[in-house]
Amino acid sequence: MPPMNHRRSSNSKRISKNNRRAEYYYKIRYFKIQIMYYPYFIAYILIGLIASIMVFWWALSSGQFRDQQRARYLPLHGDEDTAPMPASKLSRLEFYGLFLLALVGIVTSAGVLVLALYTRH
Numbered sequence: 001m002p003p004m005n006h007r008r009s010s011n012s013k014r015i016s017k018n019n020r021r022a023e024y025y026y027k028i029r030y031f032k033i034q035i036m037y038y039p040y041f042i043a044y045i046l047i048g049l050i051a052s053i054m055v056f057w058w059a060l061s062s063g064q065f066r067d068q069q070r071a072r073y074l075p076l077h078g079d080e081d082t083a084p085m086p087a088s089k090l091s092r093l094e095f096y097g098l099f100l101l102a103l104v105g106i107v108t109s110a111g112v113l114v115l116a117l118y119t120r121h
Contacts, residue, residue, distance in 0.1 A: 040112055 059065060 037116065
């Protein structure tokens, strides 16, 4: 076996130390990138959960689930004899408001996606 070269030994220690440092910085950067994305997903989940709880609470308090016997036969009975009501100004405003709200949500989601894909860290 050839004798161990002292220089070679210190060089290999330096390389392994640099590798460990590079791995450490990579892990920190990866962790920061992960932390950057999680709040958006958690916010979507919380907003959806809060909205669904509010709608369910409204349905319970306004009696939407009271008459189950009548509700089971509603799809079988047609209301062909009633004429459709013309849309009121309030219902049109509600429609446009909901459309605008959905559009803002889609544009915001697209903006987050574009920023996530095209920004460099």
